[in-house]
Amino acid sequence: MISLTGKDPARLSVDALVVATAERNGAPQLLGADWLPEQLRAALSSDARALGITGATGEVRRVPATGLSARVLVLTGTGTAAPDAEALRRAAGAATRELAGVGSVALALPADDVARVAAVAEGALLGAYTFTRYRGTATAASAASPVAEIQVVTGLAKDKAAAAALDRAQVLAAAVHAARDLVNMPPNELYPAALADAARTAGREVKGVKVTVLDEKALAAGGFGGILGVGQGSVRPPRLVKVTYAPSRARGHVALVGKGITFDSGGLSIKTAEGMVGMKSDMAGAAAVLHTVLAAARLGLPVAVTGWLAVAENMPSGTAQRPSDVLTMRGGTTVEVLNTDAEGRLVMADALVAAVEEKPDVVLDIATLTGAQVVALGDRVSAVMGSDEVRGEVVAAADRSGEPFWPMPLPVELRAGLKSQVADLSNIGERFGGMLTAGIFLREFVGSTPWAHLDVAGPAFNSREPHGYTPLGGTGAGIRTLLALIEARAGR
Numbered sequence: 001m002i003s004l005t006g007k008d009p010a011r012l013s014v015d016a017l018v019v020a021t022a023e024r025n026g027a028p029q030l031l032g033a034d035w036l037p038e039q040l041r042a043a044l045s046s047d048a049r050a051l052g053i054t055g056a057t058g059e060v061r062r063v064p065a066t067g068l069s070a071r072v073l074v075l076t077g078t079g080t081a082a083p084d085a086e087a088l089r090r091a092a093g094a095a096t097r098e099l100a101g102v103g104s105v106a107l108a109l110p111a112d113d114v115a116r117v118a119a120v121a122e123g124a125l126l127g128a129y130t131f132t133r134y135r136g137t138a139t140a141a142s143a144a145s146p147v148a149e150i151q152v153v154t155g156l157a158k159d160k161a162a163a164a165a166l167d168r169a170q171v172l173a174a175a176v177h178a179a180r181d182l183v184n185m186p187p188n189e190l191y192p193a194a195l196a197d198a199a200r201t202a203g204r205e206v207k208g209v210k211v212t213v214l215d216e217k218a219l220a221a222g223g224f225g226g227i228l229g230v231g232q233g234s235v236r237p238p239r240l241v242k243v244t245y246a247p248s249r250a251r252g253h254v255a256l257v258g259k260g261i262t263f264d265s266g267g268l269s270i271k272t273a274e275g276m277v278g279m280k281s282d283m284a285g286a287a288a289v290l291h292t293v294l295a296a297a298r299l300g301l302p303v304a305v306t307g308w309l310a311v312a313e314n315m316p317s318g319t320a321q322r323p324s325d326v327l328t329m330r331g332g333t334t335v336e337v338l339n340t341d342a343e344g345r346l347v348m349a350d351a352l353v354a355a356v357e358e359k360p361d362v363v364l365d366i367a368t369l370t371g372a373q374v375v376a377l378g379d380r381v382s383a384v385m386g387s388d389e390v391r392g393e394v395v396a397a398a399d400r401s402g403e404p405f406w407p408m409p410l411p412v413e414l415r416a417g418l419k420s421q422v423a424d425l426s427n428i429g430e431r432f433g434g435m436l437t438a439g440i441f442l443r444e445f446v447g448s449t450p451w452a453h454l455d456v457a458g459p460a461f462n463s464r465e466p467h468g469y470t471p472l473g474g475t476g477a478g479i480r481t482l483l484a485l486i487e488a489r490a491g492r
């Protein structure tokens with residue numbers, strides 16, 4: 001639950017009241033908290049060092065709420081005295097994340113315009129997330145539940161646009177949370193048919209959304225050789241899930257394609273034990289696509305959005321595809337599989353072909369596609385490739401949403417590496433620039449449809465430290481960017 005309030009923060013009866021701090025000349029500065037009792041301000045300023053308060057980004061400190069109606073005062077660092085929207089999101093999210101286990105929280109961060117209200121609400125909601133589905137009662141009790149009641153303090157509590165921003169923040173956060181849940185699900189439980197069922201169930205709850213699932217028979221009938229080839233090593237057959245949102249007054253049609261490898265062992269080109277850790281998250285692109293379409297529908301955006309989830313489990317076995325197998329993809333292109341661990345591009349190729357058959361205005365694909373993405377940009381910054389125009393559109397949407405996406409090229413020279421001795425294409429190319437080669441491979445399947453490819457291999461899954469509004473595990477990377485892009489096309 002989240003709401004706006006215009007009340008005096010000092011008089012809010014909440015478990016925790018959050019204010020922002022910034023760093024100035026080595027000392028912390030309270031941001032827009034002139035309503036704090038003078039005594040408390042003085043104590044905070046004289047004891048800042050002893051309390052460990054510097055105002056640095058990511059810093060969250062709890063102090064007694066002397067003279068306030070709240071039980072505890074929480075200081076969340078923004079780093080700078082003029083935080084941008086993303087700095088506010090992160091500070092709000094760090095606070096709610098650290099406050100897991102606390103019932104009610106009010107955030108009195110600088111939120112004097114609609115964009116800032118939106119940022120604080122988004123950050124607070126995104127940070128209020130935990131995944132406890134697989135904990136027993138004993139360990140669930142020790143895992144604090146996310147903050148349930150959030151109030152955003154603002155002078156715009158009665159403002160219509162601020163209320164709309166709050167609604168949007170809730171839809172957005174629900175989408176990100178749901179995608180994180182899917183990514184965090186263990187791969188023994190979230191196998192291809194289970195992911196398809198999850199999509200069906202989630203789709204049923206949203207008006208105007210239709211979900212259709214192609215099973216292995218339908219995939220064979222449809223000539224989806226890439227999805228079938230990757231999936232044939234698993235006892236749990238692959239799926240292609242289509243999620244349709246087609247409002248009557250649509251201003252255009254956006255197609256989204258997501259990689260849905262429920263577990264990537266590498267197949268016969270098997271990964272190392274270390275390399276396999278985290279590979280349950282190899283369906284993060286599909287999760288992002290599913291919940292972006294649902295969010296667009298929930299917001300009633302006047303743009304048609306079709307999501308395609310290319311779902312398979314990549315396993316080694318007696319039925320697995322071999323290095324040297326040749327697959328015939330949807331549309332007839334043949335691919336020699338020289339490394340079964342380069343499976344993402346195989347399932348994506350089929351789904352991209354299916355997506356462009358419907359002649360959408362633009363197709364965007366999102367995938368945890370390459371380790372090379374992580375080498376190039378780490379686990380905080382995603383990559384985007386494609387036509388200059390659509391790539392630029394993605395970067396602009398990413399900038400507005402606060403998600404870091406960096407433009408990457410598709411150098412023509414790398415195309416030669418994808419030549420095969422026996423087929424139209426090989427599924428691997430030169431060793432260096434692996435992220436770009438994967439992008440060039442995908443481009444072969446989009447024809448003339450305007451297209452961009454988002455590689456979120458690093459950012460989709462956080463295996464290091466929680467930070468800002470980002471928890472450990474699934475992050476929901478890409479949803480905010482994709483939704484911002486669709487909103488722009490909807491004229492919002």
Ligand code: BES
Nearest residue numbers: 282339341342344368369370371372457
């Ligand atoms: N799912 C992996 C990419 C990945 C790696 C995602 C690390 C997240 C973290 C993908 O299927 C893969 O294995 N790619 C190979 C391709 C190579 C064989 C050409 C890679 O990047 O090593």
Ligand code: MN
Nearest residue numbers: 264341342343
């Ligand atoms: Mn792989």
Ligand code: ZN
Nearest residue numbers: 261264282344
């Ligand atoms: Zn993979």
